[in-house]
Amino acid sequence: xxxxxxxxxxxxxxxxxxxxxxxxxxxxxxxxxxxxxxxxxxxxxxxxxxxxxxxxxxxxxxxxxxxxxxxxxxxxxxxxxxxxxxxxxxxxxxxxxxxxxxxxxxxxxxxxxxxxxxxxxxxxxxxxxxxxxxxxxxxxxxxxxxxxxxxxxxxxxxxxxxxxxxxxxxxxxxxxxxxxxxxxxxxxxxxxxxxxxxxxxxxxxxxxxxxxxxxxxxxxxxxxxxxxxxxxxxxxxxxxxxxxxxxxxxxxxxxxxxxxxxxxxxxxxxxxxxxxxxxxxxxxxxxxxxxxxxxxxxxxxxxxxxxx
Amino acid sequence: xxxxxxxxxxxxxxxxxxxxxxxxxxxxxxxxxxxxxxxxxxxxxxxxxxxxxxxxxxxxxxxxxxxxxxxxxxxxxxxxxxxxxxxxxxxxxxxxxxxxxxxxxxxxxxxxxxxxxxxxxxxxxxxxxxxxxxxxxxxxxxxxxxxxxxxxxxxxxxxxxxxxxxxxxxxxxxxxxxxxxxxxxxxxxxxxxxxxxxxxxxxxxxxxxxxxxxxxxxxxxxxxxx
Numbered sequence: 001x002x003x004x005x006x007x008x009x010x011x012x013x014x015x016x017x018x019x020x021x022x023x024x025x026x027x028x029x030x031x032x033x034x035x036x037x038x039x040x041x042x043x044x045x046x047x048x049x050x051x052x053x054x055x056x057x058x059x060x061x062x063x064x065x066x067x068x069x070x071x072x073x074x075x076x077x078x079x080x081x082x083x084x085x086x087x088x089x090x091x092x093x094x095x096x097x098x099x100x101x102x103x104x105x106x107x108x109x110x111x112x113x114x115x116x117x118x119x120x121x122x123x124x125x126x127x128x129x130x131x132x133x134x135x136x137x138x139x140x141x142x143x144x145x146x147x148x149x150x151x152x153x154x155x156x157x158x159x160x161x162x163x164x165x166x167x168x169x170x171x172x173x174x175x176x177x178x179x180x181x182x183x184x185x186x187x188x189x190x191x192x193x194x195x196x197x198x199x200x201x202x203x204x205x206x207x208x209x210x211x212x213x214x215x216x217x218x219x220x221x222x223x224x225x226x227x228x229x230x231x232x233x234x235x236x237x238x239x240x241x242x243x244x245x246x247x248x249x250x251x252x253x254x255x256x257x258x259x260x261x262x263x264x265x266x267x268x269x270x271x272x273x274x275x276x277x278x279x280x281x282x283x284x285x286x287x288x289x290x291x292x293x294x295x296x297x298x299x300x301x302x303x304x305x306x307x308x
Numbered sequence: 309x310x311x312x313x314x315x316x317x318x319x320x321x322x323x324x325x326x327x328x329x330x331x332x333x334x335x336x337x338x339x340x341x342x343x344x345x346x347x348x349x350x351x352x353x354x355x356x357x358x359x360x361x362x363x364x365x366x367x368x369x370x371x372x373x374x375x376x377x378x379x380x381x382x383x384x385x386x387x388x389x390x391x392x393x394x395x396x397x398x399x400x401x402x403x404x405x406x407x408x409x410x411x412x413x414x415x416x417x418x419x420x421x422x423x424x425x426x427x428x429x430x431x432x433x434x435x436x437x438x439x440x441x442x443x444x445x446x447x448x449x450x451x452x453x454x455x456x457x458x459x460x461x462x463x464x465x466x467x468x469x470x471x472x473x474x475x476x477x478x479x480x481x482x483x484x485x486x487x488x489x490x491x492x493x494x495x496x497x498x499x500x501x502x503x504x505x506x507x508x509x510x511x512x513x514x515x516x517x518x519x520x521x522x523x524x525x526x527x528x529x530x531x532x533x534x
Contacts, residue, residue, distance in 0.1 A: 001416065008413055019401045217397045220357065221458065222387035223414035224380065 005227065013234025023207045024239070030203040031243035032250075034196035035290050039247055041189045042282060043255070043271050047262060048185050050269035052178050059135045059171055061164040063128040063145055067095070069158035076154040077145070078128055084144065086137040087130060095126040125160060135175035138164050197293060204239065204297035205304070208232055212305045219306070229302050236298025240290030247286055251275060309335045309466065309497060310356060315365035317351050317521075325351040326362070327521035333499060335465075338492040340508050341501045342532055343518030349501040352518070353470050356499070357389065358382050387415045390459025390467040390496075394474035396451040398443040398458075404430065405439045408458045415462050429457045433487060449480030456487055466497040473504055481507065508532040 017024050065074055071094065078092045093101075099122050106112040116123075132138050142164045149159040164171065211232070218228045252275070259272030275282065310333040317326040326348045333339050341349050354360035355367050358374050367374045369385065377385055391397075398407050408429060409422045417425075430436050433453040443451055452472055459467055469488060473481040485507055492498045502508065508515055508531065515530030516523055 004419070015406075016401055213397070214399050214401075217399060218410070218414070220359075220386060220391050220397070221411040221414050222383045222385075222389075223410070224383050227414060 005230075009227070009230030010234055013231035014238065016231055017235045017238045020207070020210075020235075023210060024235070027203050027207045027239050028243050028246070031200050031239050031290060031294065032246045034200045034293070035243050035247040035286055036250065037192050037196045038289055039251055039282065039286055041192060042285065043274070045185060045189060046274055047267045047269055047271065048181065051267045052181060054266070054268040055174065055178060056135055057131065059138075059174060060129055060131045061138055061142065061162060061167075061171075063130065063159055064161040064163075065126045065128070065158050066160045067125060069126065073154055073158045074126055074128065077148060077152070077158065080148060080152070080155065081128065081130060081141070081145070084141065086133050087141060088133045089129075089131040091129040093127050093129065095122050095124055098124045098127060135171055135178065138171055138175075139168075200293055201297045201300070204236060204294065205301040207235075208298065208301040208305060215302065215305045225306055228306055229299060232298045232302040233295055236294035236296075237291050238294070239298075240292070240294030241287065243294075244283075244287040244290035247290070248283055251282075309333055309337075309370060310499075311368040312352075312355070313366050313368065315355065315362045315367060317348075317355070317360060318363045324521050326355070328365070329521070329523055330365075331516060331523055331526065333466075333497065335497055336492070336495055338489070338498045338511065338513040339500070340511060340513060340515045340530075341499065341518060342503070342508060342515060343524075347518035348521040349518055350470065351521075353468055353499070353501060356466075356468060357391065358385065383414075387462055388465045390456075390462070390464040392452065392455045392459050392467065392469040392472045394471035396443070396448075396455045396475075398451060398454055400443050403440050403442050404435065404446070404454050407443070407454055408461050411458045411461055417462075425461055429461045430454075432460075433457045447480075448475050449477070449483060452476060452480065452484050453487065456484070456491075460491055460496070464496065466499065467491055469498065469500045471501055471503065473502060473507060478506075485511070505532040 063077070074092055074094075078090050081087050081090045102124060103113065103116070130141060132141055142162050145159060145162055148155040149157060215228055255272040255275040259270040263270040312329050312331045315326055315329045316324065318324050329348070329352070341352060343349050351360055355362060356369075356374070358377065361375050369388075372385070374382075374385065399410060402410060405426055408426045412422045412425065427436065427439065430439055433456055435450060435453050435457065438446060438450060438454075443454070446454065452475075455472075456467075459469075467488065472488070473484050476484060481504065488498050488500065489511070500507075512529050515525070515527050515532070517525040517527075517530075
């Protein structure tokens with residue numbers, strides 16, 4: 001009996017969806033707009049993340065070592081830094097490697113090469129390059145290095161200079177901008193999602209309002225609340241599902257045409273590549289959002305009109 | 309079968325729709341309720357359907373206080389009543405077959421029963437050839453016959469017909485009344501409200517006359533007198 005009821009509810013809901021042509025089309029289109037806003041926010045979020053990540057990766061600090069520091073001492077400091085969870089990458093470059101890189105960089109500039117030869121030996125220091133997981137963590141890392149330089153085992157008095165201390169203000173400002181941008185992005189996303197959901201809810205409510213009298217008749221012939229609500233919930237699910245499919249289809253040509261543009265803007269991300277790479281996740285998010293939104297909107301709307 | 313026990317209905321604005329009404333409707337009766345607009349006929353009908361609650365008194369259906377029923381029991385109770393209204397109240401997005409099938413589905417009847425009973429009941433109201441039409445493709449009289457078919461398909465104990473001929477021409481009015489009489493002859497109680505003097509006078513059955521929310525007359529074989 002339960003299966004028969006479920007079958008009837010699905011059949012009735014699907015038929016009503018098809019027969020209420022104009023109302024269904026209008027509701028589906030409004031929901032498509034809602035889902036498009038939500039999908040756009042996914043892409044905007046990813047672009048923001050990618051851009052911020054790019055900026056974060058450009059921020060690093062260098063620890064210049066005393067010429068008296070041995071390879072083993074430098075390695076000890078490198079290992080200690082590597083073990084920290086807030087450090088993403090540590091690279092140790094010996095004084096010889098620094099010199100070789102310097103020479104290579106200024107190969108075409110005889111003035112600098114000659115000056116270097118004139119000085120004799122290697123005037124450049126070995127250095128450790130550190131990239132933190134988050135730019136806000138550089139202060140703690142710099143403090144750690146200084147502490148190691150004062151009291152560390154096998155790392156005492158090997159640090160000549162930490163670049164962070166010179167660039168502290170710029171790094172801190174950048175760190176604040178990144179953090180504010182992320183927060184602002186989330187607030188704007190929530191704002192748009194709420195607006196979109198309200199618009200969808202009201203559209204579905206208006207669509208069901210047209211059936212207000214029919215709901216009263218269903219009540220009068222003795223239909224149970226569940227039997228009345230069921231088909232409307234199915235209609236809501238169909239609005240959501242069809243809108244999701246339309247939204248996913250629309251975003252294919254949109255991201256295709258914007259792919260190179262977004263990459264060339266310096267975001268480090270091609271939206272079309274991102275869409276294809278994350279197609280399954282985006283599909284699940286859009287369909288689940290659409291279906292749940294349609295289902296809840298319908299349920300709440302019909303619940304309002306079912307009270308006689 | 310139905311018993312109104314000193315029922316009053318006073319709306320929140322202070323207007324009195326029913327004033328201390330007591331009456332009894334027996335099984336297999338054909339009862340007409342007449343009265344001017346605002347006399348309390350529709351409120352009386354809504355009380356039977358459980359759509360309105362009395363301010364004082366109680367309405368009983370076979371010893372059951374209708375207004376003490378829980379929601380699910382109220383649904384079961386409503387399935388024992390067939391309703392026909394002046395404005396037909398058909399489901400506009402369902403065809404004739406589906407309109408009648410809906411009432412059967414709501415009552416938990418099987419697909420097989422629906423497939424047999426719907427064409428049968430449509431034959432009874434002479435609409436066998438309009439089974440796949442939608443309400444907007446039917447005339448007023450045909451719509452009302454669909455409403456009657458829907459009302460009787462679950463073999464209810466009672467048919468409530470609230471001004472069923474109000475929107476119909478004399479020919480259709482006559483046909484609808486004949487169908488209601490036939491239903492009553494087959495053993496179903498019929499409660500009819502109407503303004504149509506000709507209908508009441510031709511029926512020659514019990515007539516309850518309402519005035520200002522009260523029962524002004526109750527004649528066993530009455531005429532339309534206001």
